[in-house]
Amino acid sequence: MSCLRFCLSIILVCIALQSCVKLSNERYNRLTIDERRALSAEYTQLAKRLEMGSAKNMQLLDKAVRINPKNDLAWRELSLPYLYAGMYEEWNQHIVKAIELNAQAWQAWRGYDRLFFFRDYAGALFDLDASDTLTRNQVDYPQNISVDYLRGLCYFGLKDYDKSVEYFQSFVQDETIKLGEGYLDESVFIYLGLIAIRQNKLKTAIGYFQRGNKFEESFADFNFHLAKVYCILDETELAQKELDIARNKFEDNNRLRGYRFEAIEQIYLSDIDALQEQLDVSTQLQEKPNNQS
Amino acid sequence: MVPRITIFILLSFFISCDYYIVKDYKEHVGLISKSEESDNPDFNPCFKEKIFPYYYGRQTAEYAKGKDVLSNYFHEHYKNFGNTHESGFITFRFIINCKGEAGNYEIRQVGLDFKKKSFNRETVDYLFSLVKTLQDWNTVEFFGDKYDCFYHLTFKITNGELLEILP
Missing domain, CATH: 1.25.40.10 (Tetratricopeptide repeat domain)
Incomplete structure (x- = not known):
């Protein structure tokens, strides 16, 4: 009877263990280091x-x-x-x-993750700078994006616009030489244009947005930001024209957006609607003095 | 009570057969099987057999009124209850069913170093109450058919201030 109880308790413990944890008895000690690496x-x-x-x-x-x-x-x-x-x-x-x-392979990728998934601009910059020192005389491409472009975005997030422009310009120059302007990531001109607006260089901003707009399937963002600048310059007709194009492109889903995360400075329909309201008010104000005269 | 001798024999058996414990991945990473937090008991996924990650499909799952509306809502209503020393990420993970309803919440809190931490309970509970009011979601869609997915909202807090709503 005690022997039966003993055997039953072993079986019970085995079953309990099996259901709680996964057991393996696979061993690879007999393999050489190279074989283990390959396997x-x-x-x-x-x-x-x-x-x-x-x-x-x-x-x-x-x-x-x-x-x-x-x-x-x-x-x-x-x-x-x-x-x-x-x-x-x-x-x-x-x-x-x-x-x-393997810091050389993955630190820049963590920089990419920190930038887009956490908006940790300083942390991302740390990783991107560190990865660059590991691979001297070489531009890294974590997630197929130039490390210079990513650093430009980090400084943009940190509001250090001069440094941001420096890295964005380096990216544009480098990629234009390697691949030609037609193969650039045109979103760089969105950020360059936004920096120019924040530095009150409106004509420069227009230049950047128009340059980005030349790409075959340019984003609604270029037209939207152009409309904004024209609004500031009181050029309401041009602003309205650009805003209409922006709205059409937006509704066709032709806009800057991230995959699995929100893009930096991503625009929404509410932004377009808000600018339209602003434009309507400006147009009415412009028309009032004309009617009165 | 299992006698100690039984445990000794069992351990000797396993050691001699060279067994060791390995991680057991039973389901997709990110799946929320049971809600740990007080939840709507009427919430049910449409298809318990398959719940997709939110980024599947032609259009990823998102708040129906847009991320901008979501962001404004939280920035408008957020309160830190005087806690200006806390920093980190509070993540609410949940399931969106095929009808666009949210439920089965799970809360995770990490510091800026990505190590587990506990924020002030009042802040977490208040944010949770705000998240639970959002019930109009676009779920994943394949060829016009809607399915369940798991989603998350992460609140990046620095010195008590709500900085970002991710992803």
């Missing part, structure tokens, strides 16, 4: 074929870092679903690990 890389690539953040995807990435704890790519891939889901503590734990293993 871990294979599991990482396999994980990338699956839906990011899914149970299977995470299990494979977790396995990849068990096989090779120095697999920085797997650590980085583990961090992303947490970032997108708003689980920042877990994101930070994984991305810090990736950076510790």
Whole structure:
């Protein structure tokens, strides 16, 4: 009887343990370091074929870092679903690990994440500057965006407009030489134009917005900001013309927006409506003296 | 009570078979299976079997009246109850069902160093009450069909001041 009770209790404990935790007995000690590195890389690539953040995807990435704890790519891939889901503590734990293993590859990417997902301009700048010192004489491209452009955005957020213009101009010059102006990220002219408005250089602002507007599928933002500048200059007809174009482009979804986050200085329909109201008032005021005379 | 000898035998068994505990990912990262906070008991997802991340689909999920309206609403109503020393991120994660209703809330609080912290309870409860009033959401859509998704609103607070509403 006591023996039966003893066996039953072992079975019960086994079942309890099995349901609470996941057990594995896979060991990779017999593999060489190179073999472990290769196997871990294979599991990482396999994980990338699956839906990011899914149970299977995470299990494979977790396995990849068990096989090779120095697999920085797997650590980085583990961090992303947490970032997108708003689980920042877990994101930070994984991305810090990736950076510790390979700062050259991932620090600029964390800068990108800090800039767009947290609006942490100073923190992003720290990462972007650090990544630049690691790769001298080379412009980095985290998330396929020039590090100079990103630094320009950071200084824009910190309201250091002179430094911002310096980096944006460096980006424009560099990309124009490498690829040609037609392949530039035209949103740079939105920010250059906004800085010019804030520095009261309205003619310069118009120049930037018109330059950005030359691109084939230019954003509603260019026309909207042009309308704003014309409003300030009391050129109501030009302002109305640009605002109408802006509204049409906006309704066609042809505007600056982020993916998974709000773009910096993103415009909304309410902004267009507010400017239209302002324009209507200006037009009425202009018409009043004409009627009275 | 399981005798100590049983535990010893069990541990010896597992060690000899070379078992170790690994992380068990049972569902998609970000899925909220149960709400930890007081919630509307009538809220239900349309399809419990699949809840998408908010950024899926041609149009990502968002507040129906626009982020600008959302932002103005919180900046207008936010109160710090005199706590001017707190900084960090308060995140409300929730599910938006196919009808555009929100529920199943989860609250997470981290400091600017992304380590777990606790903000003043009054501030958190007040923000939560504001978030719960928002019930008109655009959920993820595929070819005209609407599905459930999980979403989050993060409030970036610096020295008690509400700076940003993310993402």
